[in-house]
Amino acid sequence: MSIAKDVLTTTLSRKQREIREREQLILDTAQALLHQHGYNYLTMERVAETIEYSKGTIYNHFTSKEDLICSLCCRCISNLIEIFERACKYSGSTRERYSAIGIGYSLYHQLHPMDSQNIQTVKNNAVREKLSVEKLAEMEALEFEIIQLTQSIVQQAIECGDLEKKYEKDISTIVFGLWSMHYGALLLNQSDIPLNELGFNPVVTMLWKNTNCFLDGYQWQPLSTVSDPNKLFDKISSALFQDELKKLKKCTNNT
Amino acid sequence: MSIAKDVLTTTLSRKQREIREREQLILDTAQALLHQHGYNYLTMERVAETIEYSKGTIYNHFTSKEDLICSLCCRCISNLIEIFERACKYSGSTRERYSAIGIGYSLYHQLHPMDSQNIQTVKNNAVREKLSVEKLAEMEALEFEIIQLTQSIVQQAIECGDLEKKYEKDISTIVFGLWSMHYGALLLNQSDIPLNELGFNPVVTMLWKNTNCFLDGYQWQPLSTVSDPNKLFDKISSALFQDELKKLKKCTNNT
DNA sequence: TGGCTTTTTTGACGAATCGTCATATTATTA
DNA sequence: TAATAATATGACGATTCGTCAAAAAAGCCA
Numbered sequence: 085m086s087i088a089k090d091v092l093t094t095t096l097s098r099k100q101r102e103i104r105e106r107e108q109l110i111l112d113t114a115q116a117l118l119h120q121h122g123y124n125y126l127t128m129e130r131v132a133e134t135i136e137y138s139k140g141t142i143y144n145h146f147t148s149k150e151d152l153i154c155s156l157c158c159r160c161i162s163n164l165i166e167i168f169e170r171a172c173k174y175s176g177s178t179r180e181r182y183s184a185i186g187i188g189y190s191l192y193h194q195l196h197p198m199d200s201q202n203i204q205t206v207k208n209n210a211v212r213e214k215l216s217v218e219k220l221a222e223m224e225a226l227e228f229e230i231i232q233l234t235q236s237i238v239q240q241a242i243e244c245g246d247l248e249k250k251y252e253k254d255i256s257t258i259v260f261g262l263w264s265m266h267y268g269a270l271l272l273n274q275s276d277i278p279l280n281e282l283g284f285n286p287v288v289t290m291l292w293k294n295t296n297c298f299l300d301g302y303q304w305q306p307l308s309t310v311s312d313p314n315k316l317f318d319k320i321s322s323a324l325f326q327d328e329l330k331k332l333k334k335c336t337n338n339t
Numbered sequence: 340m341s342i343a344k345d346v347l348t349t350t351l352s353r354k355q356r357e358i359r360e361r362e363q364l365i366l367d368t369a370q371a372l373l374h375q376h377g378y379n380y381l382t383m384e385r386v387a388e389t390i391e392y393s394k395g396t397i398y399n400h401f402t403s404k405e406d407l408i409c410s411l412c413c414r415c416i417s418n419l420i421e422i423f424e425r426a427c428k429y430s431g432s433t434r435e436r437y438s439a440i441g442i443g444y445s446l447y448h449q450l451h452p453m454d455s456q457n458i459q460t461v462k463n464n465a466v467r468e469k470l471s472v473e474k475l476a477e478m479e480a481l482e483f484e485i486i487q488l489t490q491s492i493v494q495q496a497i498e499c500g501d502l503e504k505k506y507e508k509d510i511s512t513i514v515f516g517l518w519s520m521h522y523g524a525l526l527l528n529q530s531d532i533p534l535n536e537l538g539f540n541p542v543v544t545m546l547w548k549n550t551n552c553f554l555d556g557y558q559w560q561p562l563s564t565v566s567d568p569n570k571l572f573d574k575i576s577s578a579l580f581q582d583e584l585k586k587l588k589k590c591t592n593n594t
Numbered sequence: 595t596g597g598c599t600t601t602t603t604t605g606a607c608g609a610a611t612c613g614t615c616a617t618a619t620t621a622t623t624a
Numbered sequence: 625t626a627a628t629a630a631t632a633t634g635a636c637g638a639t640t641c642g643t644c645a646a647a648a649a650a651g652c653c654a
Contacts, residue, residue: 123465127611138633143613201464207530208463209456210378220531227532254548256539260524261549265516268523272515275462276475277482284511293509294516294553301552354601354650382640393604398642 107145109135111159114152119198123205128152150214154223157206160199161226167192168233170324178241179304184320185234186266186295190288191321191328193270195335200270234259246305254302261298266291292317362400364390366414369407374453378460383407405469409478412461415454416481422447423488425579433496434559439575440489441521441550445543446576446583448525450590455525489514501560509557516553521546547572 113134117126128149132139146152171184193200205211206223238255241247251258273279273287284290296308308316321329368389372381383404387394401407426439448455460466461478493510496502506513528534528542539545551563563571576584 122468124468128613129611140614140633141631144631147613149612205463205465207526208460208465210460210463210465212531213377213379224532228537231537256537257545257548260527260534260539260542260545261520261552264523264527264546264549265520266523267527268519268521269515271462271526272519272522276467277479279515282483282486282511284515287515290512290515291519293512294519297516297556298549298553299556301554301556383642384640395604395643396602399602404641
């Protein structure tokens with residue numbers, strides 16, 4: 085009896101494992117199609133063909149094409165959360181930790197430009213209109229985690245005096261500042277606007293400079309004028325994002 | 340003969356006028372459908388029905404649905420250019436003029452949230468992939484105008500000493516800073532993230548605060564600490580954006 | 595005015611894709 | 625092994641896109 089039950093449960097869990105694995109396979113395939121041939125080439129039929137299942141099976145996993153895209157997006161946000169968590173654990177000053185979030189964000193999107201496109205795609209109305217409230221809530225919850233992580237550092241800065249007490253009411257504003265600046269930069273970067281032709285510096289460079297001035301404006305200690313910002317960038321990124329930097333180097337060498 | 344020619348030319352120009360008028364009619368109709376029923380309700384067929392022409396005629400004006408959407412977007416950018424031009428003519432300090440651009444941008448998007456969605460929609464890959472290079476170039480040219488207007492103010496600031504000479508090489512970075520911050524804020528604002536539920540202040544308020552700190556960080560004189568930023572906001576917006584403020588008041592009163 | 599030419603409009607059509615569902619297949623259980 | 629449950633399939637209807645041959649309208653000339 086207990087054996088039978090064991091068999092039952094292990095069998096079930098094997099099934100479940102298979103299903104989960106296939107879910108990842110579908111996501112991977114969709115991502116690959118997206119990367120290689122663009123959004124309009126990605127169809128449910130093609131995903132099905134590629135993994136050698138039928139369309140109906142895909143629909144057993146994802147209720148619509150938009151649902152699939154959104155799930156892809158959630159995976160990206162989860163990756164970002166991991167990066168943010170690393171930044172939060174950095175043992176430097178609060179300002180360094182906050183900066184680390186910005187750096188991690190930039191590096192991630194530099195390393196995975198296609199992920200940024202996913203994120204942007206899901207923000208688009210044509211897609212959002214078709215998402216279920218459940219799926220939207222799932223994504224929102226992930227975004228909330230990111231906000232929480234970011235906010236916690238500003239909180240710490242005020243508690244330890246790196247940020248003046250008078251900015252306590254501006255905590256969410258400061259979070260929003262970093263967020264909007266980076267989010268906007270990322271979207272501009274991957275739009276068709278030829279930033280470098282127009283005389284703009286690399287986005288990562290500009291973001292770092294602007295973030296420093298932004299935080300200087302809030303008098304977040306220690307100010308960027310005290311030490312060399314470029315050195316700080318290298319210090320933080322090599323301490324936290326060794327892997328990302330390596331991969332990034334490989335990418336740029338190859339192209 | 341000259342009369343005949345006159346008749347001819349006036350006939351031609353009447354035709355041309357009719358065509359242009361219809362083009363606007365199509366755009367207006369598409370915008371209305373978009374506003375009232377969302378992106379997925381907007382179909383070429385429905386636009387045709389609404390203006391009582393056939394689908395083929397719509398396709399005489401716009402080569403695809405994406406082309407139509409992009410044209411809508413170009414109209415929005417043109418509106419923004421007009422706002423930016425107003426800001427550039429403001430007779431205050433360079434910093435006030437630069438701030439005025441940010442204020443105009445915020446107010447415009449607050450007043451026309453649907454326009455922001457158009458802009459975002461066009462940035463989306465699914466749409467962009469289907470646009471002709473000509474159409475993309477048209478939009479890029481408009482965006483370039485906006486960049487130029489913004490950049491000119493930073494240039495002036497350096498020339499007159501409001502910004503230190505050492506920032507000369509950072510002109511485009513400073514432009515990018517304002518731009519990314521506002522662009523990101525606008526997109527976050529109209530995404531599904533419930534900012535106010537999450538404890539964020541109104542986006543216009545946060546943007547104003549963050550822009551000031553950002554410019555303070557660059558030591559752009561006169562610093563926001565010298566005078567009351569709130570008063571400055573009112574001063575600039577009532578001097579330049581009287582109309583927008585009025586309309587905005589009406590909107591908020593109605594809801 | 596009447597007839598010829600050019601321009602514009604029309605809507606039926608083929609193609610692509612979505613999402614569904616009755617049926618077929620496979621796995622599980624007794 | 626046979627009955628039952630779970631899963632996979634792909635044909636199907638629906639929607640929308642964009643095209644194009646034919647129809648209608650406008651322009652032109654004698």
